[in-house]
Amino acid sequence: MPQTSRTNSKKERRQENEALILSAAEKVFAEAGFGGATMQLIADVAGLPKANLHYYFPTKESLYRQVVQNIFQIWLQAADTFDQAEGPAEGIGAYIDAKMEISRRHPAGSKVWASEVMHRAPVIQDYLETTLMEWTDGRAAIVQRWIEEGRMAPVNPHHLLYMLWATTQHYADFGHQIETLNGGAPLSDAQWEEAKKSVKDIILRGIGVIK
Amino acid sequence: MPQTSRTNSKKERRQENEALILSAAEKVFAEAGFGGATMQLIADVAGLPKANLHYYFPTKESLYRQVVQNIFQIWLQAADTFDQAEGPAEGIGAYIDAKMEISRRHPAGSKVWASEVMHRAPVIQDYLETTLMEWTDGRAAIVQRWIEEGRMAPVNPHHLLYMLWATTQHYADFGHQIETLNGGAPLSDAQWEEAKKSVKDIILRGIGVIK
DNA sequence: GTCTATAACTTGATAGAC
DNA sequence: GTCTATCAAGTTATAGAC
Numbered sequence: 001m002p003q004t005s006r007t008n009s010k011k012e013r014r015q016e017n018e019a020l021i022l023s024a025a026e027k028v029f030a031e032a033g034f035g036g037a038t039m040q041l042i043a044d045v046a047g048l049p050k051a052n053l054h055y056y057f058p059t060k061e062s063l064y065r066q067v068v069q070n071i072f073q074i075w076l077q078a079a080d081t082f083d084q085a086e087g088p089a090e091g092i093g094a095y096i097d098a099k100m101e102i103s104r105r106h107p108a109g110s111k112v113w114a115s116e117v118m119h120r121a122p123v124i125q126d127y128l129e130t131t132l133m134e135w136t137d138g139r140a141a142i143v144q145r146w147i148e149e150g151r152m153a154p155v156n157p158h159h160l161l162y163m164l165w166a167t168t169q170h171y172a173d174f175g176h177q178i179e180t181l182n183g184g185a186p187l188s189d190a191q192w193e194e195a196k197k198s199v200k201d202i203i204l205r206g207i208g209v210i211k
Numbered sequence: 212m213p214q215t216s217r218t219n220s221k222k223e224r225r226q227e228n229e230a231l232i233l234s235a236a237e238k239v240f241a242e243a244g245f246g247g248a249t250m251q252l253i254a255d256v257a258g259l260p261k262a263n264l265h266y267y268f269p270t271k272e273s274l275y276r277q278v279v280q281n282i283f284q285i286w287l288q289a290a291d292t293f294d295q296a297e298g299p300a301e302g303i304g305a306y307i308d309a310k311m312e313i314s315r316r317h318p319a320g321s322k323v324w325a326s327e328v329m330h331r332a333p334v335i336q337d338y339l340e341t342t343l344m345e346w347t348d349g350r351a352a353i354v355q356r357w358i359e360e361g362r363m364a365p366v367n368p369h370h371l372l373y374m375l376w377a378t379t380q381h382y383a384d385f386g387h388q389i390e391t392l393n394g395g396a397p398l399s400d401a402q403w404e405e406a407k408k409s410v411k412d413i414i415l416r417g418i419g420v421i422k
Numbered sequence: 423g424t425c426t427a428t429a430a431c432t433t434g435a436t437a438g439a440c
Numbered sequence: 441g442t443c444t445a446t447c448a449a450g451t452t453a454t455a456g457a458c
Contacts, residue, residue, distance in 0.1 A: 033246050036247070048442090049444080051435090054435060055441075114329065118387070128388060128391040159409035160409070165385070181344055181369070195373075198366060199370065202366055206414060263424065266423075432451070434447105434449085437446080438446105439443090440441105440442080
């Protein structure tokens, strides 16, 4: 069945090229912003002719939208650690670890998200209003329950979540500033561990689950 | 002396127009990013013909640079609260208050700075390496002294500073996200107070200066 | 100092050969 | 499916009248 075989081959080729383009686009959008990024530069980074980008993604905005959606999915998965925990020390501690790891492994994605939100979320406002809102309210309810059970200090759950996002994503979004203040060198393995430990220590002590 | 008088008048006019342009530019750069902002839009917001912008600021980049420098100065002034304090509870508490107030009053400036740093600080890298580095090391030394005097928990001073920046600036940079999660309404006066209190409670308890 | 008109350039997107 | 050549639109910046 040559046709089926060729179809599969085409699908694979398509997936490979799409992944290649998405990876290049994430990098370029992160470094230049949506307005500053050019399809030509994304094509160069991906190693493809510019016209091919338009073959896979009809417009610059459709490509950008896919990049933002991918990041959002990665963050949602980090929430699993939150849900499966038996208590605040384990749940929030693991969530910080997971978010810090994402900041280290996907700094470009975090920056694209930050840029999108800073510009009033022109492309993903619907996600903020639906998926993110539900996620946030759900996790705030878990925190509230822990508080009522006397397992952590009575803090405002929403502001705690904002602090978790702000602190962990700062290591991706402001990574260049941190790197500069670190003498121009990226954080080493040991320094990343120190960062994780510092964030967890202050926050977990701040919500009264460690002494 | 008509010439002197006219010169003063010109100076005043110049200062007024420059301030007008800078204010409009801050807003537009914050909402669209450097690449997405256009001189035409800045001119429209300022209520001036586009050519006048080029009369006061020769290039788009020179205008942008001035906007970023202004923000940096505002933040440096917030450091005074840090220095004049007698101990960590007062110093860090007042610093959080000051930074939160700036996030509320100058959200556009904070966003421009965030965007600049995220894009690897192409315009103000020299400030990061000199002024900001010196400021950071100086404040880290103060924190270190407080720790050695047993007045606060032994946390990494740099990571504490990063947390202070991240948490306070989050309310400006991600203000749109917070507003959306708040049901689409900006934080009220009471909610801003709640935010300040939440941040201070968790961090001050986290560094062991309140119970 | 101000403003209109335009030059010089870059960009996103597409047509059409292969 | 791929790629070269090119268009149409929009941008920064400036020339030159007032």
